[in-house]
Structures are given as structure tokens and as C-alpha cells.
Amino acid sequence: MKKHWFNRFLVSYLPIFIFINSVLVFIFFLVLSDQVRSQAVKANQAAAEQALQSVDYSLRSVHEMVMKEFRINEDLQQFFIETAAPSPIVHAKVSSLLSGMTLSNDLIHNIYLYRDYDRRVLTNKMMVDADEFAEKEFVQEAFADKTAANWTNIREVLSEPAVTEPVKVVSLVRRYPILSGDSGVIVINVNASLLQKRVDEMTGGRKSFMELYDREGTRFFDKRLQFAGNAEAEGKGKGDPVLSTAVSDLTGWELRSGYKSIPFFSFASLVSNVWAWLAFGSILFGAAAIFYVSRRNYKPIELILERISASPALASDARPGDGRFDEFKRISTALDDLIEQSDHFKQRQYEDLAYRKQIFFEELLSGERPVSLDEWNKEMARFGLRSGFGSLMTAVAEIDRYSTFSDMYSHKDQLLLKYGLSAAIKEVAESESAAVASEWMSNRHLAVIFLLPGGPSEQAARVPELCERAREWVKANLRMTVTFGIGDRVEEIGDVSLSYEEAMQALKFKPVLGSDKVISAADCMPAQHNGMDLILQTARALAQSFRLNEESWKEMYSRIFDILREGSFSRDDIVHVLNYMNFCLEKEMMDLPVDVQLVWRETAQPQLLAGSARFELLEDVERELYGVLSDAAGRFLAMRQQRHNHKLIQEIKLYLEQNYANPDLSLDHISEHFELSPKYFSRLFKEEFGEKFTEFLVKLRVQEAKRLLVETDEPVQTISVKVGYLHALSFIRMFKKITSMTPGLFRSEHQNPGKSEK
Numbered sequence: 001m002k003k004h005w006f007n008r009f010l011v012s013y014l015p016i017f018i019f020i021n022s023v024l025v026f027i028f029f030l031v032l033s034d035q036v037r038s039q040a041v042k043a044n045q046a047a048a049e050q051a052l053q054s055v056d057y058s059l060r061s062v063h064e065m066v067m068k069e070f071r072i073n074e075d076l077q078q079f080f081i082e083t084a085a086p087s088p089i090v091h092a093k094v095s096s097l098l099s100g101m102t103l104s105n106d107l108i109h110n111i112y113l114y115r116d117y118d119r120r121v122l123t124n125k126m127m128v129d130a131d132e133f134a135e136k137e138f139v140q141e142a143f144a145d146k147t148a149a150n151w152t153n154i155r156e157v158l159s160e161p162a163v164t165e166p167v168k169v170v171s172l173v174r175r176y177p178i179l180s181g182d183s184g185v186i187v188i189n190v191n192a193s194l195l196q197k198r199v200d201e202m203t204g205g206r207k208s209f210m211e212l213y214d215r216e217g218t219r220f221f222d223k224r225l226q227f228a229g230n231a232e233a234e235g236k237g238k239g240d241p242v243l244s245t246a247v248s249d250l251t252g253w254e255l256r257s258g259y260k261s262i263p264f265f266s267f268a269s270l271v272s273n274v275w276a277w278l279a280f281g282s283i284l285f286g287a288a289a290i291f292y293v294s295r296r297n298y299k300p301i302e303l304i305l306e307r308i309s310a311s312p313a314l315a316s317d318a319r320p321g322d323g324r325f326d327e328f329k330r331i332s333t334a335l336d337d338l339i340e341q342s343d344h345f346k347q348r349q350y351e352d353l354a355y356r357k358q359i360f361f362e363e364l365l366s367g368e369r370p371v372s373l374d375e376w377n378k379e380m381a382r383f384g385l386r387s388g389f390g391s392l393m394t395a396v397a398e399i400d401r402y403s404t405f406s407d408m409y410s411h412k413d414q415l416l417l418k419y420g421l422s423a424a425i426k427e428v429a430e431s432e433s434a435a436v437a438s439e440w441m442s443n444r445h446l447a448v449i450f451l452l453p454g455g456p457s458e459q460a461a462r463v464p465e466l467c468e469r470a471r472e473w474v475k476a477n478l479r480m481t482v483t484f485g486i487g488d489r490v491e492e493i494g495d496v497s498l499s500y501e502e503a504m505q506a507l508k509f510k511p512v513l514g515s516d517k518v519i520s521a522a523d524c525m526p527a528q529h530n531g532m533d534l535i536l537q538t539a540r541a542l543a544q545s546f547r548l549n550e551e552s553w554k555e556m557y558s559r560i561f562d563i564l565r566e567g568s569f570s571r572d573d574i575v576h577v578l579n580y581m582n583f584c585l586e587k588e589m590m591d592l593p594v595d596v597q598l599v600w601r602e603t604a605q606p607q608l609l610a611g612s613a614r615f616e617l618l619e620d621v622e623r624e625l626y627g628v629l630s631d632a633a634g635r636f637l638a639m640r641q642q643r644h645n646h647k648l649i650q651e652i653k654l655y656l657e658q659n660y661a662n663p664d665l666s667l668d669h670i671s672e673h674f675e676l677s678p679k680y681f682s683r684l685f686k687e688e689f690g691e692k693f694t695e696f697l698v699k700l701r702v703q704e705a706k707r708l709l710v711e712t713d714e715p716v717q718t719i720s721v722k723v724g725y726l727h728a729l730s731f732i733r734m735f736k737k738i739t740s741m742t743p744g745l746f747r748s749e750h751q752n753p754g755k756s757e758k
Contacts, residue, residue, distance in 0.1 A: 017286050040259070044208065045244035048257040051202045051210055055195060056250045059151060062105055063172055066188055070176070073097065080176050080183040082117040091127055099124035107198075109157070109169050109189040113176075114139045116184045134158050135187075142173040143185050151251040153214035154192050168192040168220070170251075196220040199255070210257040217254075357383050361439035365394070365447055367497030376493045386435040389451035393463045394487045394499035397421060397470075398507050400515040401616060402444040405480060420478050422446060425470045432466060447500060463489075467518045481516040483507065488521055508570040511618040524568065531563045535577055538563075543584035544699075546629065547592065548689055549637055557629070561622045578612035578621070593687050596636055604632035648674070649684055660700050661724045667693055701725070702738045709747040716743045 070076050075093040098111045102124055112123040119130040121139065130136050135157060152173070156166035169189040175181025192212075199210045212220040243258040360379055363369035371379075380387035399405055399421075409417065422438050425448055429436045435451040450463050467484040475481050485506035487499030502521035509524040510517075538556050545553035560581070564574055582605070589600045607628045615621035652674060659665055670693070671678040685693045701723040708719045720731030735743050 017290055018283060021283055021286065041243045044257050044259070045246070047202070047208075048210060048244050048246045048255050051199050051257075052246045052248050052253075052255045054202065055199065055212070055253075055255075056248055058107055058195070058198065059172075059190065059250065062108060062188060062190060065105065066101060066111065066186065067174065069097065069101065070186065076113075079113060079122065080115055082183075086118070086120075091122060095122060095124055095127070098122070107190050107194050109167060109191045111186070111188050113186055114143060114184045116143060116182070138171075139185065139187065142187065143175070146175065146181060151190075151253075153216050154218045154220060157189060170195070170214070170220075192220040208257065208259050210255060213254045213256065215252045215254075353383065358439055361437070361447065361449075362441065364493075365441065365497055365500040371493050373493055380437065383437075385437050386451060388453075389435075390453045391489050391491055392493070392496055392499065393450045393452065393489045394496055394503050395448045395450065395463060395467055396441075396485045396500070396503040396507060397425065397446040397448065397467075397482045398485065398510070399444040400481045400483055403614070405444075417478050417480060418446070421470075421474055421482060424473050424477075425466075428466050428470045428473070432462060434462065434466065445504075447503075449496060464518050464520055471516065471518060475516060483510050483515050484518040485510075486518065486520045505570070508572060509568065511571050511574055511615065511621075512565060512567075512569055515617055524570075531567050532573075532577075535560055535563050536580060539577070539581040540584050542581065543588040546585060546633065547588040547691075549633060549640065553629070553633070554626075557626060561618065564618060574618065574621075575612060578608075578625070582608050582612060591686075591691055592636075596639060599635055599639070600632065603635075604628055649689075652681075652685070653689075656697060656700060660697065660704065661722055663724050663726050665697065665724060698734060698738065702735055705731070705735060705743065706739075706746065706750075709743055710750045719743070 075090050076097065078087070078090050079094045094113070098113075102108045102111055110123060112121055114121050114130065121128050121130050121133045121136075130139060133139065138155070150172075152171045154168050154170055157169050158164070158166055168191075170192055171190070172188045174186045174188075176183050176186055196212050199212060203210055214220070241258050242256045245257075246255045247253070248255075360369075364371055377387040406414070418440065422440075425438060425446075426436050429450060433453065436448050437451065438446055438448045441447045450466070452462065463486055467486060471482060471484060485503040487502035487506070490496060490499050506519045506521045506524045509519060513519055513524075538560050542553050542556040542560070545556060560577065564577065569577075585608070586600075586605065589597055589605075592600075608625060611621055611624040611628065615624070652670060655670070655673070656665070662669075667678050667682060670676075671681045674681070676684075682693055685696070689696060705719055705723045708714060708722065709716075712719075714722075716732065717728045720726075720728045723731070725731035725734070732742060735746075739746060741749075
């Protein structure tokens with residue numbers, strides 16, 4: 001058998017080995033070179049900053065010397081004072097002083113003064129008119145610019161009138177006097193080439209360079225053109241790299257420095273013959289080692305290939321020794337098939353296990369399937385969960401505002417957040433040595449079974465604490481909130497469904513207790529809702545007030561929800577109250593005109609029904625339904641006001657409310673008082689209020705009678721007269737028809753403590 005793969009191993013490893021060793025050697029020298037370069041850059045940067053500080057110091061010295069003379073020299077001050085006949089002696093003294101200052105500092109090219117009142121310029125050599133001065137444009141611009149107080153960029157000036165070769169200078173312009181600057185300007189010109197030369201003197205050799213540039217990037221002086229005849233030997237080459245820069249805070253000029261193009265970073269200087277022989281010996285040793293290792297590693301492959309070649313499963317047209325035969329490809333194909341089948345089997349097993357786990361927990365928590373302890377232990381072992389427990393408690397985590405949660409996150413993000421919730425509960429429980437088994441019972445409900453060790457009293461107190469810690473973690477880290485409902489503790493597996501039912505029942509009190517909380521079943525025992533009758537009565541009164549477009553319906557609406565908040569009403573109770581209120585409103589609206597009924601059925605009623613069904617918190621549905629009713633009331637009022645008889649009917653209503661105690665108040669009485677026919681008035685009243693005149697009057701009188709029965713001790717006979725009934729028997733009969741009880745019974749049930757029935 002040919003050792004095909006042995007040769008391939010050998011031939012493949014050697015180039016890789018040589019390449020890697022070469023790369024490592026190259027990298028070693030690169031790192032070494034980089035370290036050297038880094039140190040050189042730091043040293044160069046320090047030198048550049050020191051040189052720039054020296055330049056700044058020289059410029060400050062020039063500035064301070066000149067300004068000191070102007071502060072103490074009376075002749076300089078006298079020069080700028082306006083006089084009818086300027087003194088030639090003063091001019092001569094000032095010119096001499098300027099010459100002395102120029103000679104005292106070799107950097108100063110010249111200094112001259114411009115006086116504005118006679119437009120004259122005084123230098124160290126002459127006194128000329130500004131229009132004849134060589135720098136007249138610069139002087140005029142400097143005097144006009146009242147903000148100029150910094151060193152200028154490089155500019156060219158003529159040192160003498162007869163000299164045609166310009167000199168590069170930088171100038172400092174100061175106005176005189178210092179504060180107002182109205183008398184003239186002082187111009188100090190510093191030789192730019194001398195500044196660069198002073199910087200060059202600080203380089204300390206021919207290996208480095210430093211060059212000054214003004215704020216516009218103009219080089220101060222090219223020494224290759226003036227200080228040497230050979231640019232390559234003396235100056236900065238065109239390709240020389242700039243290693244560091246420094247910018248002056250005083251002038252804004254930039255100093256660029258670096259090393260000239262010499263073999264400064266050459267690798268050749270770093271390599272010696274000893275290192276070369278050591279590198280060559282290492283490569284030979286590595287090649288021998290590869291040969292030996294390849295030979296030893298090839299033995300198992302050779303055995304495998306022998307078994308493959310002896311197997312009848314191999315194709316007859318591709319045998320060892322044949323150029324088409326690829327041993328590793330054959331082995332790789334077999335392994336790929338095996339891995340693919342294994343992955344497929346694992347995926348199916350995982351899906352079957354997840355589905356089985358979901359079905360098991362749904363049947364366990366719903367109570368549909370009785371589960372023994374042995375079966376519980378077996379299933380939990382199959383799911384990889386802990387099965388031992390001292391007692392069990394069930395909690396249900398409900399995602400708050402699930403509709404908003406679904407709209408905000410994609411399906412993938414929802415799965416990630418749900419996984420984070422279940423993982424957080426598991427981690428919190430395990431931190432307290434408690435195991436959990438959880439499963440999503442619906443899109444928004446995660447059922448969690450706590451398997452607790454320890455005593456009963458300890459167990460019952462731990463679960464709410466664990467749920468509270470999980471709730472706080474979810475709120476702080478997952479950008480959503482959950483509400484936990486917790487059932488009571490049970491001892492047997494078969495009673496877990498009862499604990500789960502109690503946890504779900506606790507969540508029904510979420511509308512009243514609020515979201516993002518932990519609600520225990522023990523805290524939500526159904527109470528005897530004595531306020532339910534009052535709520536239903538208020539709902540009926542609200543519907544009537546809403547039909548009459550009275551503002552009192554808002555107060556009744558708030559009263560209903562106040563009672564719901566104060567009592568331990570579950571979500572089912574709240575839905576029942578809202579449905580009854582919608583029923584009463586629908587019944588009252590059917591007595592109004594057809595156009596009002598149409599608006600009610602097409603807009604308000606669908607919104608009321610939808611809001612009553614989908615709400616999560618009590619304050620949410622209160623706010624939503626109030627907005628619907630307020631909008632409908634406003635539309636109904638606008639429709640009524642558009643009728644031409646609306647104002648008249650409102651006057652009649654006010655008249656009835658003020659005169660209901662009149663026993664002679666009747667349809668004919670009202671018709672006569674307002675000069676209307678009884679038939680026409682009856683129709684108008686029914687269209688406006690949705691009920692007949694007599695029904696409205698009876699309800700008005702009974703309502704006032706109720707108030708008197710509760711708030712006073714007056715006899716029924718007296719109250720009947722006060723509300724418009726001359727005979728008490730007629731009043732009692734009408735009161736019982738409306739309220740389904742006699743006035744005396746009504747008083748005994750509603751009168752305040754301390755009152756007695758007469």
C-alpha cells in the first residue's frame with residue numbers, strides 16, 4: 001500500500017513550519033523595531049516641545065523688551081502725542097532707541113512706529129510718510145484691525161528701500177496706547193530664517209530635523225536652499241517621515257520633527273551570525289520532529305485504511321493504490337453520515353421531550369390526569385429536573401400589558417425575554433436551595449412549581465420572597481414587568497392543580513391591586529361584596545343621568561370605580577359590573593331619537609364593549625370608558641343644541657325641578673304655562689329626554705322623597721305633601737312602584753344611625 005497520506009502529511013507540514021518560523025522571526029524584529037521607534041518618537045516629541053518652548057521664550061523676550069521700553073520711555077510716549085509741530089529731537093531719540101533694541105536681539109529684523117494723526121512712519125533709520133512706506137498696506141490693515149495682538153504668519157518685507165531681495169519675517173503688532181489703540185501701532189519684525197536656524201541648532205546632529213510652520217502651513221525657512229549646497233546630505237529629504245508635532249499656545253505655529261532617511265531602523269544591524277545559525281538549527285530540528293511525529297501519527301490512520309480496504313462495502317472502482325482513492329474523503333463521508341443521523345435523532349428527541357413535558361404539566365396542573373409519586377419521579381428524571389420535595393407551591397407569572405409586549409417585540413425577542421424570565425426564576429430559587437419546574441401554559445402565563453424542603457411554616461413564607469426577587473430582577477433587566485399569583489402550599493402531587501387554580505384566581509385581583517406585584521391567594525379571599533347592590537343602583541342612576549345629559553353622571557361614574565377599588569373585587573366581578581352598566585346605558589339610549597341611537601350604536605357602544613373585555617388594570621378601563629362616555633355626551637349635547645326647541649325644553653325642565661312640589665303640576669298646566677299644545681309638548685319632551693313627561697315628574701318627586709326620608713325624621717304624610725302628593729296613599733303607591741319598597745322600609749334601610757322611623 002502506498003503511504004499516500006504519510007507523504008501528504010510530511011509535505012504539508014514542512015512549508016507550514018518554515019512559514020510560521022519565518023513569520024515569528026519577522027514579527028520579533030518588527031516588535032523590536034517598533035519599540036525602538038516608540039522610544040525615538042517619545043524622545044523626538046520631548047525635543048520638539050522643548051525647542052518650541054525656546055522659540056516661545058525668545059518671542060516673549062522680544063515682546064516684553066519692546067513693551068517695557070514703551071512703558072518707561074517718555075520719548076516713545078511723546079512720539080504718539082498729537083502736537084502742531086512734532087519735535088525732531090524726539091524723533092531722533094526714538095529712532096536711536098529703535099536701533100538699540102534691534103541690535104540688542106539678533107532675532108529682531110527691524111522695529112518701526114506708525115503715528116495716525118499725521119500718518120507718519122518712524123524706523124531706526126528714517127521718518128517717512130505712510131503712503132511712501134514700503135509696508136503701507138500692512139500698516140493700514142494692522143491699524144484698522146483692533147483685535148490683532150498675536151504674531152502673524154510668515155510674510156516677506158524689504159529690509160532697505162534699495163534692496164530688492166525680500167526677507168521672510170513674522171510680525172507682532174501692538175496698538176498704542178494699549179487700552180484704546182487710537183494713536184498708532186508698534187510693529188516688531190522678527191527674522192523667520194533666524195528662528196528656524198535657532199531651532200536647527202537644537203537638533204544636536206545630522207540624523208534629525210525640526211521645521212517651523214506658521215498657522216497657514218508655510219515653512220519658516222528651507223535650510224537646504226540657503227545653508228547647504230547638498231539637500232540630501234544636509235536637510236530633510238522629501239520622503240523623511242515626521243515623527244512628532246508640537247503646536248505653540250502663544251503663536252499657534254507648528255513644529256514638525258523627525259529623522260532623516262538614513263538606515264536608522266535597519267534590521268541588518270540587529271541580526272548577528274549567532275542568531276542566524278540558531279534560527280537555521282531550529283528549523284532543521286523542527287523538520288526532523290515533524291517527520292517523526294507524522295510517522296507516529298500516521299499509524300492509526302494506516303490501520304483504519306487497512307480495515308476499510310478489506311471491507312466489501314468499499315466501491316470496487318476505488319481501491320488503495322488507485323490514484324482516485326482518497327482515504328480521508330471516504331472516512332469523512334462515513335463520519336458526516338453518522339453525525340447527521342445523530343443530530344437528527346437528538347433534535348427529534350428534544351422536540352418530543354419538550355412536547356411531552358408541556359403535555360405532562362398541562363394535564364398535571366389542570367387536574368385532568370392523576371399523577372402518582374412514582375410517575376412524578378419518573379417523568380422529572382426524564383426531563384432532567386429534580387423530583388424530591390418536602391412540599392409544593394405553585395405560582396403563575398403573568399406578563400403585564402401583553403398586547404403592548406406583543407406589539408413592541410418581534411417573535412424572536414419575545415422568546416428570548418420569556419426564556420430570561422424562566423431562567424431568572426430558576427436561578428433565584430436555586431440560590432435558596434429550592435428547585436423549580438416551570439412551563440408556559442399560555443402566551444402570557446408561566447406556571448412555576450416550587451419544590452421546597454424544610455418545615456411547612458418556613459416553606460410558605462419563602463415562595464413570595466423568591467417571586468418578589470424574581471419580579472425585581474425582571475423589571476430591572478428585561479424591559480418588561482410581570483405579576484405573580486401564588487397558590488397555597490400542598491403536600492401531595494395530586495393537589496398541585498388546586499394550588500395552580502388558587503394562583504390563577506389570585507391574578508384575577510390584579511385589576512384592583514395593580515400590576516408588577518406579587519399577589520398571594522391568602523390575601524385575596526373572596527369577600528362578601530355588600531357594595532354590589534349600591535354599584536348596580538348607581539349604574540342605573542348613571543344611565544338615566546347620562547340620557548338626560550346631566551353632569552351628575554360623572555360623579556356617579558367615579559363613585560362606581562371608587563367602590564370597586566375599595567372592595568376586593570376580582571376581574572370577573574368588575575367585568576360583570578361593566579357589562580351591567582353598558583346594559584343600562586343601552587336601555588336608556590333606546591328611548592332617545594333615532595339619530596342619537598345611531599351615533600350610540602356605531603361609535604360609543606362598540607368602544608365600551610371592547611374596553612370592558614380587554615382591560616388589564618382598573619385604572620386603565622376607568623380612564624378609557626370615561627373618555628368614550630365624555631365624547632359621546634359631548635356629541636349628544638351638540639345634536640340637542642342644534643334643535644330649535646332645545647332651549648325651550650331646558651326651561652321647562654328647570655321649571656319642573658323648581659315646582660315639583662306643586663300638586664297641580666300636570667301636562668295641561670305646563671302646556672298652558674308655556675303656551676304649547678299638550679300633544680306637541682309631550683312629543684318634544686319625549687324626543688329630548690327619552691321618556692314621557694309624567695314619568696320624568698314621578699322620578700323627580702320620588703328622588704326628592706328619598707332624600708327627605710334619609711336626611712329627616714318627618715312623617716311620610718308630610719314628605720308626600722312636600723313632593724307634590726296631597727294624599728299619602730297615592731304617594732306610597734307610586735313610591736313602591738318605583739323603588740319596589742314602601743317609604744317606611746326604605747327609611748329603615750337607608751336612614752343614618754341615630755334616626756328612627758316614624
